[in-house]
Amino acid sequence: MEKKLSNVVTIADTLNSLAMNAPEETAPAVVRSSRKSWMLFGLAALLAGSAVTAAYRWDDLPPGMASLPTLLPWSDPVSDADVTAAQPQPAAASTAVPVPAPPPEEITGSGYVTARNAVTIYAPGTDLIAGVRVAVGDIVQAGQPLILLEGAAETFARDKARIARDILALEVEARRADLALARDADARSRQLAESGAVTRSGAAEARVAFAKAGIDLARAERALAQSALDLRAADHAVGQLTLRAPFAGTVAEVAARTGQTVFEPGGPMAGDGSLLTIVDMSGLAIDADFAERSIAAFRPGVMAEAVLDAFPDQPFALELERIAPVASAEKGTIGIRFRTIDPPPGTRPNMAVRIRVIAAGPGATDRSN
Secondary structure, eight states: OHHHHHHHHHHHHHHHHHHHTOOOOOHHHHHHHHHHHHHHHHHHHHHHHHHHHHHHHHTTSOHHHHTSOOOOTTSOOOOHHHHHHHSOOOOOOOOOOOOOOOOOOEEEEEEEEEESSEEEEEOSSSEEEEEEOOOTTOEEOTTOEEEEEOOHHHHHHHHHHHHHHHHHHHHHHHHHHHHHHHHHHHHHHHHHHHHTSSOHHHHHHHHHHHHHHHHHHHHHHHHHHHHHHHHHHHHHHHHTTEEEOSSSEEEEEEOOOTTOEEOOTTSTTOTTOEEEEEEOTTSEEEEEEEEGGGGGGOOTTOEEEEEESSOTTOOEEEEEEEEOSSOBTTTTEEEEEEEEESOOTTOOTTOEEEEEEEOOOTTOOOOOO
């Protein structure tokens, strides 16, 4: 710093001496010399001030700029080391730190337990309940009688159809006998006509009678077949009076009472019309609703855990079974069905359940239809 100031003072003194030692001239020359002296003096002052300012501020520059070469004549020469230091240095190689994968997404939903096979039985018409053969909780087999209906009209129609069938069966037997007699009479008439014992017209009448007997038999047999169909239909109607289990299961509800009159479903006095309900407890599933924005998480490989409100300390696993084809516009949800894996004993349809789903990892493939 002192060296730089010394250089500035030396330059100023030199300029001043040049101005003071100028030769004396005539008046105009003196004026020009005076002007020139003042100009040189001002230039010296300007250079001195710039040098001082640069000297004071040079040390305040950033490290990278302090070593740059300068054009000032009093600056120190720049060394190769200073130039090398001023050049930008390559950044040190950074070691990549692996970013941990985000934790699996957890989705929650709620639903209820449902039976895969469940049926509600209704009466086929307006009838009187003659008997109830089961109670709530009974285990029944396929085809087992559940409720007996009186069905007086159906029983009467069946008896009438049976009698008609029997009468027509006798009619067929009579027509068959008539046909046999007509056949014999026709054969004799032909023999007698050949011997001349009877006229040809008499033989022709015998042939006509034989043909008519065959037609009468055919009509009787057709009527008998129709009566058999009527009787079968009447028997079916009577069979409907005995309501049977369509599959093996457990009786979940019984609304029928002996002596109660039931009305045809859809009639003005039908009401609900249900008599009893059977469920198959061997195949339980869970139907749940989830926000439709989470549908992408339901792919093969998802894990789910269910907890029944009735058994909060007994969680069990679930397996994705199917996704509803249509979302609920009212609720903004999508229905999901799960298959239960070892549910707690005592699990029953319509029980409330809470579900926690862990989304599959990135390698899972999308579910195809």
